[in-house]
Amino acid sequence: MSILVLGTTALDTVTTPSGKREAMLGGSAVHFSMAARFFTQVNLVAIVGRDFPNKHIHFLLKKGINLTSLIVEEGRTFRWEGEYCGDLNTALTKRTELGVLSVFKPRVAESQRNIKNIFLANVDPDIQQRLLSHMRTPQLVGLDSMNYWIDHKRKSLLKLLKKVDIFVANDAEARSLSQETNLIKAAKCLRKMGSSIVVVKKGEHGVLVYCDDFLFSLPAYPIERIADPTGAGDTFAGGFMGYLAKVQKVNAKTMKKAICYGTIMASFNVEGFGVERSSRITKKDIDARLAHFKKMISF
Amino acid sequence: MSILVLGTTALDTVTTPSGKREAMLGGSAVHFSMAARFFTQVNLVAIVGRDFPNKHIHFLLKKGINLTSLIVEEGRTFRWEGEYCGDLNTALTKRTELGVLSVFKPRVAESQRNIKNIFLANVDPDIQQRLLSHMRTPQLVGLDSMNYWIDHKRKSLLKLLKKVDIFVANDAEARSLSQETNLIKAAKCLRKMGSSIVVVKKGEHGVLVYCDDFLFSLPAYPIERIADPTGAGDTFAGGFMGYLAKVQKVNAKTMKKAICYGTIMASFNVEGFGVERSSRITKKDIDARLAHFKKMISF
Numbered sequence: 067m068s069i070l071v072l073g074t075t076a077l078d079t080v081t082t083p084s085g086k087r088e089a090m091l092g093g094s095a096v097h098f099s100m101a102a103r104f105f106t107q108v109n110l111v112a113i114v115g116r117d118f119p120n121k122h123i124h125f126l127l128k129k130g131i132n133l134t135s136l137i138v139e140e141g142r143t144f145r146w147e148g149e150y151c152g153d154l155n156t157a158l159t160k161r162t163e164l165g166v167l168s169v170f171k172p173r174v175a176e177s178q179r180n181i182k183n184i185f186l187a188n189v190d191p192d193i194q195q196r197l198l199s200h201m202r203t204p205q206l207v208g209l210d211s212m213n214y215w216i217d218h219k220r221k222s223l224l225k226l227l228k229k230v231d232i233f234v235a236n237d238a239e240a241r242s243l244s245q246e247t248n249l250i251k252a253a254k255c256l257r258k259m260g261s262s263i264v265v266v267k268k269g270e271h272g273v274l275v276y277c278d279d280f281l282f283s284l285p286a287y288p289i290e291r292i293a294d295p296t297g298a299g300d301t302f303a304g305g306f307m308g309y310l311a312k313v314q315k316v317n318a319k320t321m322k323k324a325i326c327y328g329t330i331m332a333s334f335n336v337e338g339f340g341v342e343r344s345s346r347i348t349k350k351d352i353d354a355r356l357a358h359f360k361k362m363i364s365f
Numbered sequence: 366m367s368i369l370v371l372g373t374t375a376l377d378t379v380t381t382p383s384g385k386r387e388a389m390l391g392g393s394a395v396h397f398s399m400a401a402r403f404f405t406q407v408n409l410v411a412i413v414g415r416d417f418p419n420k421h422i423h424f425l426l427k428k429g430i431n432l433t434s435l436i437v438e439e440g441r442t443f444r445w446e447g448e449y450c451g452d453l454n455t456a457l458t459k460r461t462e463l464g465v466l467s468v469f470k471p472r473v474a475e476s477q478r479n480i481k482n483i484f485l486a487n488v489d490p491d492i493q494q495r496l497l498s499h500m501r502t503p504q505l506v507g508l509d510s511m512n513y514w515i516d517h518k519r520k521s522l523l524k525l526l527k528k529v530d531i532f533v534a535n536d537a538e539a540r541s542l543s544q545e546t547n548l549i550k551a552a553k554c555l556r557k558m559g560s561s562i563v564v565v566k567k568g569e570h571g572v573l574v575y576c577d578d579f580l581f582s583l584p585a586y587p588i589e590r591i592a593d594p595t596g597a598g599d600t601f602a603g604g605f606m607g608y609l610a611k612v613q614k615v616n617a618k619t620m621k622k623a624i625c626y627g628t629i630m631a632s633f634n635v636e637g638f639g640v641e642r643s644s645r646i647t648k649k650d651i652d653a654r655l656a657h658f659k660k661m662i663s664f
Contacts, residue, residue, distance in 0.1 A: 250588070283661070
């Protein structure tokens with residue numbers, strides 16, 4: 067079954083030890099879509115300005131992403147500029163230009179309002195809530211957020227958490243929202259806040275998953291040459307939610323496989339700047355790496 | 366086949382959010398032995414002072430540890446006092462009293478000089494080198510160290526690295542010695558320094574293993590209630606080296622299982638202060654947790 071993702075479509079300027087790229091295609095909804103497209107039909111809900119290059123629209127359409135609900139508004143596209151140093155785990159934000167994102171009111175085309183699988187990538191929780199209220203029969207809803215909203219829109223976020231099935235957070239966010247340092251305690255606390263499944267992303271250290279029925283952690287796929295970690299979390303979510311949308315079943319087995327697909331998609335993503343690498347891989351590449359990952363962790 | 370471990374036998378005073386214990390039995394050789402004893406005959410080489418409680422000697426003997434080469438010297442036993450706060454990942458050393466450790470010259474009983482499996486737990490690399498020179502037919506030699514020696518006895522450590530088979534380091538040590546931030550690059554760099562197998566311990570995030578023939582990472586066993594992380598790394602090494610000494614074969618399969626045993630042993634160790642928990646478990650407990658771990662990471 068198809069999936070709908072709400073998030074940002076951005077122009078990113080990124081500097082890492084591997085180099086610099088200016089105003090390249092990025093944003094949470096884009097990274098998510100580039101991964102999820104391998105598993106299901108992806109419908110992107112986002113906003114861009116008139117300055118958004120046509121070539122990016124063509125690129126996304128060519129990759130099979132449905133852009134019916136991508137709003138093109140007067141103004142400038144959301145832009146982010148960041149730099150990664152040292153261990154590449156943390157981005158230093160150098161500039162953020164919200165542009166049209168500051169007036170974003172998501173609209174979902176009539177034909178898309180019955181989509182059952184939904185991912186609310188990182189935007190203002192009020193916008194995430196508004197999108198969710200447009201959907202007629204949400205069945206599996208995933209949510210991502212960030213420290214800024216945890217600090218500034220905690221109330222809205224907590225309200226939203228009660229309406230979603232899967233909460234995806236990185237370790238710092240999980241700790242911050244739960245006020246627990248031990249990640250298992252943090253995940254249990256987040257579970258009590260509403261979503262029945264909590265997925266804690268630990269970057270190069272892998273993922274921890276908690277729900278009432280199971281708890282497990284898996285390592286990341288080891289990557290030596292990381293070109294650009296931007297979008298790794300959204301790419302992970304894309305592979306993860308895309309696979310769940312495809313199999314339409316949530317249990318320990320499918321969750322584990324979904325996490326593995328997310329892990330593999332993220333491992334490709336970080337090997338290139340922006341969506342450079344994700345745009346060139348095939349399902350065969352993905353399955354070959356998944357098989358290697360499976361072999362790596364089995365004993 | 367039996368194993369010989371060189372390291373410290375200490376009296377630890379530890380404070381964690383779970384409480385405080387004064388002058389309890391600790392030290393790298395003790396934690397190592399308490400894990401390795403489940404897999405093979407363990408011979409401990411260390412030094413203690415006259416103040417070392419007899420009950421600890423009886424305890425170790427009762428656990429089957431061979432203490433023939435434990436020196437009891439005039440003076441005070443090595444004492445360490447530390448505190449863990451927050452996420453329990455880092456110990457704050459409050460006091461170190463070297464005592465008899467400052468005059469430690471390891472002696473190996475004649476009957477133990479033919480032991481083929483050796484683990485050089487964290488002490489001065491010159492002492493580790495001296496011990497190694499006593500051994501007649503070393504076959505599988507593991508080495509642990511710490512940042513202090515990397516900074517202050519780099520030359521001795523680099524020389525020793527060429528003589529060992531397995532180098533076990535935590536992530537900070539691996540980065541510091543290799544001057545690489547990416548852990549895979551760090552492991553490859555350490556490999557070039559001598560030891561054919563590099564094991565990078567990442568605490569709650571698991572382990573990364575690198576050698577010419579394979580590269581893999583495994584998560585830690587998720588533990589919610591960590592009482593005291595002291596000795597987790599040595600316990601890991603004990604399970605890991607103990608298993609390898611038992612099977613007497615080093616390949617991808619045995620390495621993975623050895624890493625898993627190390628992981629499981631460390632997960633028990635952190636559930637209690639000092640060796641409280643490690644001293645009470647049985648092989649059945651270990652194998653039950655190993656089976657659960659295996660199930661957790663298979664998909």
